[in-house]
Amino acid sequence: MTARVLVIGEIRDGHLLASSLEAVGAARACAGPSDRLEGLLVGPAAAAASPAFAAAGLASVACVADAALERPTPWAWSRAIVAAATAAGAELVILAGTAAGRDVAGRVAARWEAAAVTGVTAIGRAPGGRLRLSRPVFGGRATQEVEVAAPRAVLAVRPHAFPAPAPTASAAPATELPGGTGPEGDGRILGFEHVEGGAGPDLGDAAVVVSGGRGVRAADNFSLIEELARSLGAAVGASRAVTDAGWRPVSYQVGQTGKSVTPQLYVAVGISGAIQHLVGMVSSRVIVAINSDAQAPIFRVADYGIVGDLFAIVPALTREVRRVRGIA
């Protein structure tokens, strides 16, 4: 039997997010040869973004060019997603592992009477065809194996858990679905407040993160962290000691009361490795710690550790990265 999987793309500032391509990678990881993968894009930039989405290996992309869907509000998006999933006869809906994807997943599941699982890092089939999923729990200290008994499921995948498929030359058709989601009903956005973030990639989405802690000693010295991050094309993070001191805004904070990140590479500089920090970054693929105290707990989770003075190591590392990458 052919199963249908609907992958939801997310567009920000007119561009399809890389994490949406990872969601297609997740769909391909669980699809059989006869399964059909379809995409859905919503908002005014849907049609423009559809070729890049389709090129990830989708059989078709449905577009809802409704301006009311530009921002991923759970109430309006869930209505559009459930309508598209029903029209496609889908049994599985997969969303990117962004804050919006996780937010929307629950609402879609409730509306569509489906199971919802977020933070998914592996997808397979159990005997009998049921979905079998893995997701990290307890801040990445354990992995939960979930078997979905419901006939339908909504998944939000963990950032960087699935590779984005290499683009194909596919010219999958883009179809127009009607908009008209009506009034927003149970919620209305009153406005947006700009949250100051670091230069470079988004912290929650970045493949490389460089974070600084109290070891940098002063707000001005944090530029050392930012220069290393710039040389690596990385996002900048911080421990709570840094944000509490007001050296950088709270939007930089990684950890229990900050952001959870799962980059390919996490560089922790002058961060001791308190449990509240670890829960936000311990699932990173490779962890590098720079700390003058060889007993610092961060070294227990680090793949590579450098024991020494960050004020000597970080500028040298930045120079070397710039030299290797040919940055003037």
Ligand SMILES: Cc1cc2nc3c(=O)[nH]c(=O)nc-3n(C[C@H](O)[C@H](O)[C@H](O)COP(=O)(O)OP(=O)(O)OC[C@H]3O[C@@H](n4cnc5c(N)ncnc54)[C@H](O)[C@@H]3O)c2cc1C
């Ligand atoms: C409810 C609650 C929630 C919390 N949530 C978070 C959270 O979300 N995120 C978070 O990060 N914390 C959180 N915390 C705080 C957490 O417990 C730690 O206090 C905090 O992470 C410590 O930050 P730090 O590692 O930068 O500072 P410290 O623990 O002071 O560590 C500084 C490190 O820098 C090293 N160092 C000093 N000088 C140098 C040098 N010259 N070169 C190299 N290394 C040097 C030291 O050896 C030390 O290991 C929370 C705490 C509570 C109670």
